[in-house]
Amino acid sequence: MDGCTGLAGPEDLRSYLDFLESRGLLKRVKAEVDPVLEIPEILRRIMYRRLGAVLFENVKGHPGYRVAGNIFCDIEVVRKALGVERLEDIGWRLFEPLRGPPPLGLGEKVRSLKDVLTMGKYMPRRAGRAKFTENVLEGSEASLTKLPAFKVWPKDGGRYLTYALVHVRDPVEGVMNMGVYRVMIAGDREGVVHWQIHKRGMQAEQDAREKGENRVPAALVIGSDPGTLLTGAMPVPYPIDKHLFAGVVRGSGLPVYRLPNGVDVPANAEIVLEGYIDLEDLRQEGPYGDHFGYYDRPNRLFPTFRLERIWHRSDPIYYGSVTGKPPLEDVVIGKFAERIFLPAIQTLLPEVVDLHLPPHGVFQGMAFVSIKKRYPGHGKKVLLALMGLGQLSLTKILVVVDRDIDVQDINQVIWAVSSHVDPQRDVLVVPYSHADELDPSTPTPRYGSKLGIDATRKLPEEYGGKEWPEEVEPDPAVAEMVERRWREYGLP
Ligand SMILES: Cc1cc2nc3c(=O)[nH]c(=O)nc-3n(C[C@H](O)[C@H](O)[C@H](O)COP(=O)(O)O)c2cc1C
Structure with missing residues (x-):
């Protein structure tokens, strides 16, 4: 827990794994396992059997990396990790100050200042240091194939980063976006970014093209605290800065580190892939076995992420999610979105x-x-x-x-x-x-x-001008008596 910043939950991926382990919700697998098909198959079976999260400690072909999976195995666990009584309370952090009668008197106005100051505590904070800067790989040393990326289904078009927070700065408003978009590894330093047409990443691509730009500085971030990871998959309305929204989810401003390419990334990341999106290099992506349990057929071209530098913490932990027929981890993430956006929907x-x-x-x-x-x-x-x-x-x-x-x-x-x-x-x-x-x-x-x-x-x-039919209701006195005499009837 981060005593200085008021963060209620785990401050990074590894402390979140400790949190899960202390509640008996983390299994450690010491046997050697392959990220190609084997880890995804284990993760799916564990999810279907509701056995919790997993940390794979011996990953075939990737010494030095551990792999975490199913970390969002259960919505109650997520709620506890974020330290809230109800997940809706997270959404109300934004809208609560707008509810109720506005303050008129001086005393009320002063009290309402508290709300304004509270908003300030969700703002991202510039971090001078980040643990992922301990290890930097450049040139031929920097290869996406170093990462224990999964091949999720046998007919997938390749290995995928399945839970990378794809960071780009918005070309119009300058706000940071980080979306969870799968990235297909297409070479040592190339990945194809599957941002769908309705998503903010795609909007940034279109805006950059309109401005005549052909490359957008980017970073793919793997592993962070649970609130930040979840925020990547949240439909935060444009142009709200996703780092700001991560602060709202965490209950405390996100410390961010500025990369040499100008992109801000969570300072608590495990692995950061710095580079840019090449808008002139469009490629086929997929097939990929997706959330519905079908292979998406390649049907349009997506831009290429070009890797320039890999940064990672010592003893890095890679996190990947797997897809397939529900219910897998993705539906827990969907439930999280449902709960935290309910206040926004209710406001509109x-x-x-x-x-x-x-x-x-x-x-x-x-x-x-x-x-x-x-x-x-x-x-x-x-x-x-x-x-x-x-x-x-x-x-x-x-x-x-x-x-x-x-x-x-x-x-x-x-x-x-x-x-x-x-x-x-x-x-x-x-x-x-x-x-x-x-x-x-x-x-x-x-x-x-x-x-x-x-x-x-x-x-x-x-209803054709008629009254809706009357619904049955028990006689109140009989209902009360039946309730009172329940045990007398010898019923459980
Ligand atoms: C495990 C997982 C994988 C996802 N993969 C993709 C993807 O490949 N492309 C995509 O557009 N959305 C994907 N999503 C959904 C987006 O993360 C979600 O729509 C989010 O709102 C996108 O961020 P944005 O609203 O800032 O664009 C995925 C979500 C999850 C939980």
């Missing part, structure tokens, strides 16, 4: 009560949302809003229900859909719109249809 759409991205829907497949319904057509209004909101807009199937339905319980949602939906009236199909780049069901990648289901109870205007 105050009628939203709760949200659930069911794990087997692999975050972009399906979402259930409950609302406090107030007027005719309100369910469809929320469906339309979410279909255009940030990365939630990539969701293929959305179901909206009333606030008494617990969307975390899929059976309650099924009940609402089954008993409240008249398909002709309540189903919205949006043909030919933007679609998740990985969705295997659309013949034209990135372009497909969406389904919205309004499973709220209908108001008279939506």
Whole structure:
């Protein structure tokens, strides 16, 4: 724990692994294992059996490197590591100061200053030193093949960095972005960066091209504290600086180190690959066995990352994630996004009560949302809003229900859909719109249809002018008596 900065959780990857181990959630594997197919297969089986995180201490072909996997094995563990009572509290750190009546009197104004100062503590801090500067590899010494990158599935197009925080500075606003985009190793000093069309990395690529630039300084960062690693996979709206957002997630500003190429990276990184994105060298990427459990077929060209320098801590720990049919680690990361962005969604759409991205829907497949319904057509209004909101807009199937339905319980949602939906009236199909780049069901990648289901109870205007049927309720006196006499009945 970092006493000086007020960081509530582990300060880097290795202290996070200690945190997991102290709770019996880390297995150490001492047998020699191969990052090509073998480690990914072990990680998937461990995840399906819910056995926690793993540290591989003897990695074939990569002496000196240890490999961590499944570090985000469970959402409760993530919550504890981040030191919050509810993950939503992280999102409220940004929006809480805007809630409630504004301060009018002097005393209230002074008290509200506390909120402003709290925001300041999330800002990134310049670190003069970083442990990864202990080892620098340059020239022919610097090769991506040194890293214990995984081959995740047999027909993958190569070995992949599967959880690198791909850092680029935004060409327009100058803010830092770090996105988790897989990178296919294409040579000693070349990797192909799979940033999808809807993501900020791709936006930076397009903006750089518009400015006539053909290379963008970049860094691929492997291993950091849990909050920073998770932030890389969060759909933080542009142009919020992702290092700033990492500070919000961690509850404390991220120490950043400026590389010679001008890119700021987390000072607590295990491995940093410094270089640039070559926008003139576009290459085929894939196939790759992705989150849905299908191989993505190469369908467009992606830019090349050119490595200039490798920095790493002594005794570096490499972290990689694996994909495949759910539920794997990625769905826990999706759950994290769902929880921490709920306050942002509620700020924009105050009628939203709760949200659930069911794990087997692999975050972009399906979402259930409950609302406090107030007027005719309100369910469809929320469906339309979410279909255009940030990365939630990539969701293929959305179901909206009333606030008494617990969307975390899929059976309650099924009940609402089954008993409240008249398909002709309540189903919205949006043909030919933007679609998740990985969705295997659309013949034209990135372009497909969406389904919205309004499973709220209908108001008279939506129900042929009639009152919605009355729902059964037990007689209160009988219900109270049954509860009281429960043990008398000899029931468990
Ligand atoms: C394990 C894992 C791998 C991912 N791989 C990719 C990828 O290859 N390309 C991509 O665009 N998004 C990928 N994502 C999703 C992005 O990380 C996510 O959409 C994030 O919001 C991207 O950052 P951005 O919003 O700053 O663009 C992956 C997420 C996870 C958890």
